[in-house]
Amino acid sequence: MAILWQKQVGDTRYEVRTAGRSRRLYSNGVFHSQYHPGRPHAGGVWDLLMLPAFFRSPTRIRRILVLGVGGGTVIHLLQRFLRPEAIIGVELNPVHLQVARQFFDIRKDMATLHQADAVQWLNDYDGPAFDMIIDDLFGNEDTGRAVPADTAWCSILLRNLNRNGVLVMNFIGGKALRHSACVSEPLIARHFTSRFQLSLPAYENAIGAFLGHPASSQGLRKNLARVPELSSKRIDFRIRQIT
Numbered sequence: 001m002a003i004l005w006q007k008q009v010g011d012t013r014y015e016v017r018t019a020g021r022s023r024r025l026y027s028n029g030v031f032h033s034q035y036h037p038g039r040p041h042a043g044g045v046w047d048l049l050m051l052p053a054f055f056r057s058p059t060r061i062r063r064i065l066v067l068g069v070g071g072g073t074v075i076h077l078l079q080r081f082l083r084p085e086a087i088i089g090v091e092l093n094p095v096h097l098q099v100a101r102q103f104f105d106i107r108k109d110m111a112t113l114h115q116a117d118a119v120q121w122l123n124d125y126d127g128p129a130f131d132m133i134i135d136d137l138f139g140n141e142d143t144g145r146a147v148p149a150d151t152a153w154c155s156i157l158l159r160n161l162n163r164n165g166v167l168v169m170n171f172i173g174g175k176a177l178r179h180s181a182c183v184s185e186p187l188i189a190r191h192f193t194s195r196f197q198l199s200l201p202a203y204e205n206a207i208g209a210f211l212g213h214p215a216s217s218q219g220l221r222k223n224l225a226r227v228p229e230l231s232s233k234r235i236d237f238r239i240r241q242i243t
Helices: 045-055 073-081 094-102 118-124 151-159 174-178 217-225
Strands: 002-009 012-019 022-027 030-035 063-067 086-091 112-115 130-135 161-172 194-199 205-211 238-241
Touching: 002 094, 012 094, 030 073, 045 073, 045 130, 045 161, 045 194, 045 205, 045 217, 063 073, 063 118, 073 086, 086 094, 086 118, 094 112, 118 151, 151 161, 161 174, 174 194, 174 205, 217 238
Parallel strands: 063 086, 063 130, 086 112, 130 161
Antiparallel strands: 002 012, 012 022, 022 030, 161 205, 194 205, 194 238
């Protein structure tokens, strides 16, 4: 694996490394994002952030908000498999946005990117609601969420999500997911008709999918089976309903 680019900002060392045609973003040695121009899905956590769109026909997902862009891997997935009308990405770290544009090929026609604090940006947002919100807010050291999934934050997310929309959130472990307000706080949880946990064998991440409409794991897999690149043979993910 060769180092294509590197930059030191304060105590953080950023690197873009190549592995074949793949490009990978590292922060202090922590693997953050991966992009392959010929294979957008890589069997990683980013795949799971996109998959909940297939609980229903993906044509219903027209406006998407990505909180925590990183290198932009999930934006490539969303564009390839959903082709929504609009993707807005909010990222606090300017270096991540530089990498997304310069090395991960995120173009202006693919997504509108904002360098901003996600909480402040969404508090100030005064536009139409989103059909899908992806919350992937983690710190550089990957020790946990940068924004607690408490009642205050989940309320803000709900306020900007369409009634039948999909909220996707990344957690380190199922316990953290179950303790989130979207599961544990009745005033928040009542807004979701269906709730699921998605995971991959090689990762400890637990992806929460919260939906405002009835859904089933069988329906998700049936819809994914119609897309050869996303079939269970390509992405060996686990899913269970959260009760």
